[in-house]
Amino acid sequence: MEIVLNGETRAVGEGATVSSLLEELSLPPTRVAVERNRVIVRKTEYGATELAAGDRLEIVTFVGGG
Amino acid sequence: MADTLTIGGKTFRSRLLVGTGKYPDYPTMVRALEASGAEIVTVAVRRVNLDRSKESLLDHVDPRRYTLLPNTAACFTEEDAVRTCHLAREAGMSDMVKLEVIGDEKTLFPDTQALLAAAKRLVKDGFVVLPYTNDDPIMAKRLEDAGCAAVMPLAAPIGSGLGIRNPYNIRIILETVKVPVIVDAGVGTASDAAMALELGCDGVLMNTAIASAKDPVLMAEAMRDGVSAGRKSFLAGRIPKKLYATASSPLDGTFF
Numbered sequence: 613m614e615i616v617l618n619g620e621t622r623a624v625g626e627g628a629t630v631s632s633l634l635e636e637l638s639l640p641p642t643r644v645a646v647e648r649n650r651v652i653v654r655k656t657e658y659g660a661t662e663l664a665a666g667d668r669l670e671i672v673t674f675v676g677g678g
Numbered sequence: 679m680a681d682t683l684t685i686g687g688k689t690f691r692s693r694l695l696v697g698t699g700k701y702p703d704y705p706t707m708v709r710a711l712e713a714s715g716a717e718i719v720t721v722a723v724r725r726v727n728l729d730r731s732k733e734s735l736l737d738h739v740d741p742r743r744y745t746l747l748p749n750t751a752a753c754f755t756e757e758d759a760v761r762t763c764h765l766a767r768e769a770g771m772s773d774m775v776k777l778e779v780i781g782d783e784k785t786l787f788p789d790t791q792a793l794l795a796a797a798k799r800l801v802k803d804g805f806v807v808l809p810y811t812n813d814d815p816i817m818a819k820r821l822e823d824a825g826c827a828a829v830m831p832l833a834a835p836i837g838s839g840l841g842i843r844n845p846y847n848i849r850i851i852l853e854t855v856k857v858p859v860i861v862d863a864g865v866g867t868a869s870d871a872a873m874a875l876e877l878g879c880d881g882v883l884m885n886t887a888i889a890s891a892k893d894p895v896l897m898a899e900a901m902r903d904g905v906s907a908g909r910k911s912f913l914a915g916r917i918p919k920k921l922y923a924t925a926s927s928p929l930d931g932t933f934f
Contacts, residue, residue, distance in 0.1 A: 617728075618725040618726070618728070619725075637726075637728060637730070638730045639726060639730075643734070643736050643769065644726060644769055645723075645765040645766070645767075645768035645769035646768075647765060650761075652764055652765065652768050654768070655768070670725065670765075671725065671726045672723050672724060672725055672726060672765050672769060673723075673724070673726045673734065673735075673736070673769060674721040674722070674723060674735055674736060674746060674748065674766075674769060674770065675699075675721065675722050675723075675724045675734075675735050676697070676698040676699040676700070676701065676707070676721065676722065676735050677697060677698060677699045677720055677721050677722025677749050677751050677885075678697030678698075678699045678700070678720055678722075678749065678751065678836070678837075678863075678884075678885030678886065
């Protein structure tokens with residue numbers, strides 16, 4: 613199925629969760645925040661949050677800034 | 679007793695807050711942060727780079743060593759700023775945010791109306807809000823009344839290096855609010871930082887002045903010294919300015 617991750621369409625497997633997506637992307641959960649359809653997914657819910665086709669995900673982190 | 683700065687219940691020894699943007703490379707940034715003596719460093723919140731071959735900021739800035747202060751740079755609306763703060767809290771597990779709502783691309787001056795509205799919402803949501811604002815005493819008071827943990831009036835436009843354009847307004851802000859006053863943006867060199875502290879400000883926040891200096895590490899050290907000198911001058915109590923001279927040597931005992 614397809615989701616939109618950070619503005620780009622991406623294919624993920626059936627049953628994929630936020631947790632499995634972060635693992636696939638090699639992103640440490642401690643360093644990111646995830647928004648699913650404009651609602652923040654708490655870190656404790658990453659494993660239980662299954663992705664659905666058409667989900668819009670934002671994964672953000674800290675970058676240099678003033 | 680140690681001279682410390684307390685913001686939102688957290689106590690710091692350094693009165694210099696520095697940004698992490700615009701450095702020529704990460705190793706220079708790391709050395710500049712060390713030289714500055716800063717304990718609080720600002721960061722921006724952006725989409726992750728999905729190309730993991732590229733280094734990330736957090737490979738170089740240890741959140742156990744520095745208190746990360748996420749900003750809402752590039753937010754032009756109350757909504758975007760509030761959303762960014764919530765994401766920042768989830769990413770960093772900390773409530774402290776540098777709130778900015780930009781009103782105009784050319785000057786990067788704050789939209790204080792949207793800033794105040796966002797501040798009120800974020801305080802209600804439990805954030806420790808440090809707002810970047812104009813050098814306007816009325817707005818500073820309103821932000822304090824809204825529950826902000828500090829107010830951060832600009833010295834001059836972001837990245838301009840013009841120094842403190844209106845020291846009198848900064849003085850009035852200091853007399854108007856009880857929360858810490860941190861001059862944020864517009865500082866160009868160490869004497870600007872010293873001036874902020876001499877006026878009685880509790881701290882100063884800067885990024886470009888250090889990151890874009892020819893030698894960022896040396897400038898970071900200069901800023902640390904400037905902040906230290908300014909703070910000591912303030913605590914020592916400067917002499918009043920006078921138009922005419924007052925002799926330093928005794929007039930008694932002259933032999934001519």
